[in-house]
Amino acid sequence: MARRPLVAGNWKMNGLRASIGELEKIIAGARKLGNVDVMVCPPATLIAGFAAASRGTSVTIGGQDCHALAAGAHTGDISAEMLHDAGATAVIVGHSERRRGHGETDAAVRAKALAARRAGLTAVICLGEQRAERDAGRTRQVVGAQLDGSLPDDAEHVVVAYEPVWAIGTGLTPTPADVATMHGFIRERMCSRFGAMGNAVRILYGGSVKPANAEDLLRVANVDGALVGGASLDAAEFLAIAAVYR
Numbered sequence: 319m320a321r322r323p324l325v326a327g328n329w330k331m332n333g334l335r336a337s338i339g340e341l342e343k344i345i346a347g348a349r350k351l352g353n354v355d356v357m358v359c360p361p362a363t364l365i366a367g368f369a370a371a372s373r374g375t376s377v378t379i380g381g382q383d384c385h386a387l388a389a390g391a392h393t394g395d396i397s398a399e400m401l402h403d404a405g406a407t408a409v410i411v412g413h414s415e416r417r418r419g420h421g422e423t424d425a426a427v428r429a430k431a432l433a434a435r436r437a438g439l440t441a442v443i444c445l446g447e448q449r450a451e452r453d454a455g456r457t458r459q460v461v462g463a464q465l466d467g468s469l470p471d472d473a474e475h476v477v478v479a480y481e482p483v484w485a486i487g488t489g490l491t492p493t494p495a496d497v498a499t500m501h502g503f504i505r506e507r508m509c510s511r512f513g514a515m516g517n518a519v520r521i522l523y524g525g526s527v528k529p530a531n532a533e534d535l536l537r538v539a540n541v542d543g544a545l546v547g548g549a550s551l552d553a554a555e556f557l558a559i560a561a562v563y564r
């Protein structure tokens with residue numbers, strides 16, 4: 319099955335209004351890349367402005383997290399409906415920095431993915447093992463449990479991002495063979511749970527993707543794109559990664 323690749327940039331807690339120049343460069347570069355979806359996930363303060371600037375272009379805008387509820391007394395939180403209202407078309411949920419830093423469980427991540435669906439957003443659901451879990455030979459067990467617990471019962475409008483926690487922001491990456499093993503494992507699990515739909519879901523790789531390693535990591539079977547952190551802050555680097563799909 320042909321799955322259209324997606325390269326998404328997770329800006330994390332980086333970016334000010336002046337960063338719109340970087341988005342403009344990304345928009346201009348993405349225009350020349352016809353075979354890949356390009357998404358930028360800026361901090362919440364920039365979503366409305368970025369969505370306005372990218373309207374009518376091939377670049378879409380996503381949030382980095384959402385609350386499970388649509389509205390209410392939840393100081394500091396943002397709902398999927400609010401992201402949608404601001405012009406986002408997707409939201410990252412269950413990033414390891416949220417799982418670790420904010421104690422998000424699989425059940426909480428699943429509730430957020432359902433909220434995304436309710437609001438009409440694609441949920442980019444993140445999974446990945448810690449270094450100690452990998453060293454203990456528990457990678458499949460951990461990622462399998464996260465997959466089972468974090469995904470809704472219907473995989474429509476879902477993107478999965480496999481991000482080994484030890485590879486995020488460290489410059490370390492698994493070998494292409496390890497990536498192939500894990501993406502194959504996730505694909506198999508998705509297909510046994512969702513049937514044909516499991517084969518349509520895009521599985522992104524994330525964790526220290528850079529222009530220098532993008533070709534090796536993204537050409538692996540069942541890798542349908544990348545979730546890029548650090549390298550997405552620089553338009554040229556980000557576009558060089560997306561250009562793997564030229």
Ligand code: PGA
Nearest residue numbers: 486487525526546547548
């Ligand atoms: P990184 O981050 O590319 O900086 O490793 C990836 C991520 O956290 O999504």
